Amino acid sequence: MTEFAGISQTTASQQMQHLGVPSDPTGDASIGILKTSMSPKRMALKRFVNHRAALISTIVLVCIIIFVALAPLTARYGVNESIFKAEANRPNQNLAPFDLAWFGTDGNGRDLYSRIIYGAQVSLLIGLFTAIGSVMLGTLVGGIAGYKGGWLDDILMRVTDIFLALPLLVVLVIVRGMLKNVSWVTTIMGEASSVRFLVILLTIIGWMGVARLIRGQVKQLKEREFVEAARALGATSKRIMFRHLLPNSVGQIMVALTFAVVGAIAAEATLSFFGYGPDAGSGMTSLGLLIRDSKKAVPPGYWWLVVFPGVFFIILSLCINFIGDGLRDAVDPKMQQELK
Amino acid sequence: MTDATLSIRDLRVTFKTLLGPVQAVRGVSLDVHPGEVLGVVGESGSGKSVSFLSVMGLLGKNAIIEGSAKVGDVELVGANQKAMRRVRGSDVAMIFQDPLSALNPVHRVGSQVAEMILAHQRGMSKDAAAKRAVELLDLVGIPQPEQRARQYAHEFSGGMRQRVMIAMAIANNPKVLIADEPTTALDVTVQAQILEVIDRIRKEMGTAVVLITHDLGVVARMADRVQVMYAGRVVERADVHNIFHGSRHPYTRGLLGSQPTLGNERLTPIPGAPPNMLQPPSGCAFRARCVHAAPECAGDLPELVQVGLTESACVRAHELEALV
Amino acid sequence: MLRFIVRRLLWAIPTLFIVTFVVYCALRLATNPLASYARANPRIAKQPEKMAQYIEENGLWPGIGGYIRGYFVWLKGFVTGNWQVSIKGSRPVWPNLKDALINTLRLGLMASLVGISIGLALGIFAALKPGRLRDTAVNTGALIGFSIQPFISAVLLQLFFAVQWSKWFGEPLLPTSGMYPPGHTGFDPVLMLKYMILPVIVVSIQTIAAYSRYMRASLLDVLNSDYLRTARSKGISERRVLVKHALRNAMVPIVTLAALDVGAIVGGLIISEAIFEYPGMGMFFLTAEANGDFPELMPWMVIVTSSVILFNLLADLAYAWLDPRIRLD
Numbered sequence: 001m002t003e004f005a006g007i008s009q010t011t012a013s014q015q016m017q018h019l020g021v022p023s024d025p026t027g028d029a030s031i032g033i034l035k036t037s038m039s040p041k042r043m044a045l046k047r048f049v050n051h052r053a054a055l056i057s058t059i060v061l062v063c064i065i066i067f068v069a070l071a072p073l074t075a076r077y078g079v080n081e082s083i084f085k086a087e088a089n090r091p092n093q094n095l096a097p098f099d100l101a102w103f104g105t106d107g108n109g110r111d112l113y114s115r116i117i118y119g120a121q122v123s124l125l126i127g128l129f130t131a132i133g134s135v136m137l138g139t140l141v142g143g144i145a146g147y148k149g150g151w152l153d154d155i156l157m158r159v160t161d162i163f164l165a166l167p168l169l170v171v172l173v174i175v176r177g178m179l180k181n182v183s184w185v186t187t188i189m190g191e192a193s194s195v196r197f198l199v200i201l202l203t204i205i206g207w208m209g210v211a212r213l214i215r216g217q218v219k220q221l222k223e224r225e226f227v228e229a230a231r232a233l234g235a236t237s238k239r240i241m242f243r244h245l246l247p248n249s250v251g252q253i254m255v256a257l258t259f260a261v262v263g264a265i266a267a268e269a270t271l272s273f274f275g276y277g278p279d280a281g282s283g284m285t286s287l288g289l290l291i292r293d294s295k296k297a298v299p300p301g302y303w304w305l306v307v308f309p310g311v312f313f314i315i316l317s318l319c320i321n322f323i324g325d326g327l328r329d330a331v332d333p334k335m336q337q338e339l340k
Numbered sequence: 341m342t343d344a345t346l347s348i349r350d351l352r353v354t355f356k357t358l359l360g361p362v363q364a365v366r367g368v369s370l371d372v373h374p375g376e377v378l379g380v381v382g383e384s385g386s387g388k389s390v391s392f393l394s395v396m397g398l399l400g401k402n403a404i405i406e407g408s409a410k411v412g413d414v415e416l417v418g419a420n421q422k423a424m425r426r427v428r429g430s431d432v433a434m435i436f437q438d439p440l441s442a443l444n445p446v447h448r449v450g451s452q453v454a455e456m457i458l459a460h461q462r463g464m465s466k467d468a469a470a471k472r473a474v475e476l477l478d479l480v481g482i483p484q485p486e487q488r489a490r491q492y493a494h495e496f497s498g499g500m501r502q503r504v505m506i507a508m509a510i511a512n513n514p515k516v517l518i519a520d521e522p523t524t525a526l527d528v529t530v531q532a533q534i535l536e537v538i539d540r541i542r543k544e545m546g547t548a549v550v551l552i553t554h555d556l557g558v559v560a561r562m563a564d565r566v567q568v569m570y571a572g573r574v575v576e577r578a579d580v581h582n583i584f585h586g587s588r589h590p591y592t593r594g595l596l597g598s599q600p601t602l603g604n605e606r607l608t609p610i611p612g613a614p615p616n617m618l619q620p621p622s623g624c625a626f627r628a629r630c631v632h633a634a635p636e637c638a639g640d641l642p643e644l645v646q647v648g649l650t651e652s653a654c655v656r657a658h659e660l661e662a663l664v
Numbered sequence: 665m666l667r668f669i670v671r672r673l674l675w676a677i678p679t680l681f682i683v684t685f686v687v688y689c690a691l692r693l694a695t696n697p698l699a700s701y702a703r704a705n706p707r708i709a710k711q712p713e714k715m716a717q718y719i720e721e722n723g724l725w726p727g728i729g730g731y732i733r734g735y736f737v738w739l740k741g742f743v744t745g746n747w748q749v750s751i752k753g754s755r756p757v758w759p760n761l762k763d764a765l766i767n768t769l770r771l772g773l774m775a776s777l778v779g780i781s782i783g784l785a786l787g788i789f790a791a792l793k794p795g796r797l798r799d800t801a802v803n804t805g806a807l808i809g810f811s812i813q814p815f816i817s818a819v820l821l822q823l824f825f826a827v828q829w830s831k832w833f834g835e836p837l838l839p840t841s842g843m844y845p846p847g848h849t850g851f852d853p854v855l856m857l858k859y860m861i862l863p864v865i866v867v868s869i870q871t872i873a874a875y876s877r878y879m880r881a882s883l884l885d886v887l888n889s890d891y892l893r894t895a896r897s898k899g900i901s902e903r904r905v906l907v908k909h910a911l912r913n914a915m916v917p918i919v920t921l922a923a924l925d926v927g928a929i930v931g932g933l934i935i936s937e938a939i940f941e942y943p944g945m946g947m948f949f950l951t952a953e954a955n956g957d958f959p960e961l962m963p964w965m966v967i968v969t970s971s972v973i974l975f976n977l978l979a980d981l982a983y984a985w986l987d988p989r990i991r992l993d
Binding site: 397421425426427428434441445447460 | 889890891893894895896897898899900901902908909912913916986987988989
């Protein structure tokens with residue numbers, strides 16, 4: 001990406017090994033040639049900072065988050081407020097961008113710019129809560145399954161195999177339909193059109209990918225010498241998990257969290273787009289709902305209603321994707337992720 | 341020494357890395373003569389493999405190579421791809437440490453050997469090359485070569501794989517065979533067999549062999565001359581007997597002392613670790629770990645000087661005899 | 665090899681059995697076929713005896729026992745070819761489902777062909793000069809591609825090629841919905857291709873992004889391998905090193921992934937089909953789901969899951985075929 005020629009995603013010491021500097025019993029090549037005072041964490045940080053796109057994306061994302069968090073200040077109108085009262089010779093609907101509404105107005109005369117800010121607020125919260133829930137659940141299940149192995153591991157792999165092989169939208173729609181029709185579920189999760197229901201639904205599906213990632217990581221770590229050594233010294237399973245496996249998986253968990261956020265935001269948008277999303281009553285909106293509305297704006301050619309939410313959505317997910325990519329390169333320089 | 345088949349002069353290899361330039365090889369010169377075995381000894385990261393990979397043009401694009409390396413009259417440093425390709429595999433061939441990863445897993449062993457032949461012997465038919473490949477496999481001692489030629493690398497044992505690598509390497513009668521830790525990944529009994537094969541080939545074909553290793557036992561058995569490397573430089577050079585019995589460099593002595601031998605129950609390891617080649621120390625790179633270090637060791641980079649029966653790059657080589 | 669295939673196919677039977685049972689329960693819970701039937705036939709809904717008859721005929725009994733018995737009623741009908749008729753319109757399901765399947769395969773295979781080949785080309789292009797401008801460009805492009813969700817690219821393309829274009833030039837450049845113009849009958853490949861262009865672009869964006877990254881990673885892995893160094897040390901041409909050694913080895917995981925992806929096509933184009941009103945499996949699913957049409961959704965799910973299972977097997981076979989180290993038994 002931004003590194004020197006030929007050293008793109010590899011650490012210097014790994015590169016040396018590729019180049020044929022052998023690691024033989026007399027010592028480790030990385031000690032031999034590249035004895036540095038840099039800790040792995042600092043190396044990771046350096047790699048992340050060297051990933052120029054990730055760095056820029058972090059800055060942009062932080063700006064977006066600050067901007068969105070300060071919604072009452074940064075938005076020019078309320079989420080459900082028309083820019084002015086419509087009169088016979090002065091309609092407020094579907095106006096192209098002008099000084100009173102920088103991104104134009106929608107079919108109800110509301111300011112699109114303000115609505116994108118409020119919509120992003122909802123989408124980001126959905127993304128964040130879903131990601132945290134998925135990652136916590138996924139790390140727990142994946143960690144235990146990877147560490148214990150056996151039947152628990154088998155079941156996890158079989159079940160997730162099937163769910164991950166089916167089209168995500170189909171799974172989401174059917175699971176949503178099931179949960180919606182069970183009364184005791186809706187008392188916990190709220191109505192099918194609520195944001196809470198959506199977050200729990202996305203978490204129910206979202207943890208599986210994380211669990212498989214963490215399982216793989218734990219399985220790999222388990223075979224490493226320092227874990228073997230800890231076990232040989234009589235450390236308990238609990239101690240090994242919390243002192244050795246978890247801290248060494250933090251990088252992977254961070255990567256999973258990042259991609260879970262963007263995954264959840266996209267899933268929300270997809271569901272909303274097809275009318276399975278949160279209810280737009282009281283004028284509340286999300287990026288998905290804004291994009292759903294843009295579908296209706298295509299035939300009459302209200303381009304602003306299509307372009308602004310769409311481009312904003314692309315920029316937002318691009319930033320998070322870049323950050324995830326940079327994190328992954330920083331944590332796992334050999335990019336083993338791509339190929340499983 | 342004008343009859344050298346491989347002649348290297350002041351070779352320098354620098355890697356551009358994330359942390360800065362790494363000076364892996366800092367001025368190495370050597371000659372290899374027909375039919376002789378040159379042992380190159382040193383710890384990991386001493387630059388011994390990198391030197392020869394750079395000669396073969398097998399390093400990545402981040403490696404900067406300076407100096408000169410000639411096979412016969414052909415200069416390899418800075419040579420264009422085409423000239424390089426003509427030499428690789430025909431005049432100079434190489435065997436690597438791990439024969440499993442060095443063989444392509446998805447091609448049959450016989451066709452990998454035949455590919456080597458076809459690359460340099462224009463006009464040879466594919467069938468003839470396949471036949472020759474089987475002969476070569478037979479030559480390096482692979483039983484039932486016809487059937488084995490149709491198998492894949494993963495179906496061979498470690499020793500047999502290394503024999504395949506040797507068969508491939510000698511396919512075009514190379515003048516120089518570079519063996520990069522050819523026995524490190526193998527069992528001791530298999531090691532002996534592989535060394536025997538290499539030795540036989542040297543005798544029968546008159547090939548010059550460069551044997552890169554960290555195992556002094558292998559060197560004692562095989563090499564005619566030995567060159568000891570440390571921190572990207574040659575620190576001592578001599579006939580094999582004189583290295584073992586008349587070394588004039590503290591590092592060589594340290595290596596000998598840390599090698600287990602029968603009767604010598606007490607090993608003396610070399611203290612400390614090799615230097616960081618991002619910022620190689622001035623003067624003698626070994627002085628931080630050297631028991632004989634003196635203020636003058638920090639001066640200029642020591643050059644090889646004839647002292648007694650060896651060439652040593654130790655400033656205090658003359659005093660060493662007395663010191664021990 | 666043959667034994668492996670037979671055993672895997674035999675294994676597929678219990679797998680399908682369990683999966684279809686789970687799907688049966690999930691779909692019955694999610695669609696509530698009885699309520700859907702009542703909604704679709706308000707007059708029959710007022711006659712309890714007719715409703716009871718519908719329950720008996722289709723095995724829609726309540727409770728866990730009822731679900732299990734109902735599953736076998738459905739299974740018997742499905743296997744013997746006596747499929748339940750759709751709730752909406754009481755039509756036989758297969759003719760529509762078959763058309764939807766063919767249409768989706770047409771679109772999906774086209775998009776895979778375009779997407780995978782462009783993706784692979786870009787991945788190779790990038791991996792040959794790692795760290796250089798082209799590598800950065802392909803990598804960045806792939807991430808941008810990932811970030812463009814199909815529903816966004818679809819509406820943006822529709823806006824540009826149909827609406828804005830006709831504003832500027834009088835008529836739209838490309839059709840934006842359906843497979844043929846309204847009222848068209850018969851088979852017309854040129855017209856069909858024209859209607860497919862935008863959906864194919866939308867689906868390919870993600871495919872190109874994914875495969876350029878897969879290929880780049882796979883090829884970089886191989887390019888750094890010891891056996892590639894051996895190949896170079898032979899003095900063969902760089903072209904031969906790349907084709908015979910690097911690409912041949914790098915393609916092993918790619919072909920496996922591609923097989924899995926093709927298996928997912930059948931149920932995986934819902935978004936683009938819906939937006940471009942393309943009459944495929946996705947449209948079929950969305951319509952049936954909206955109607956709570958259980959008898960239509962069940963065969964749909966069976967086809968989708970069977971395709972996934974079948975292509976999983978094909979992926980394993982392809983893997984073993986391409987990599988002699990893999991033994992199937």
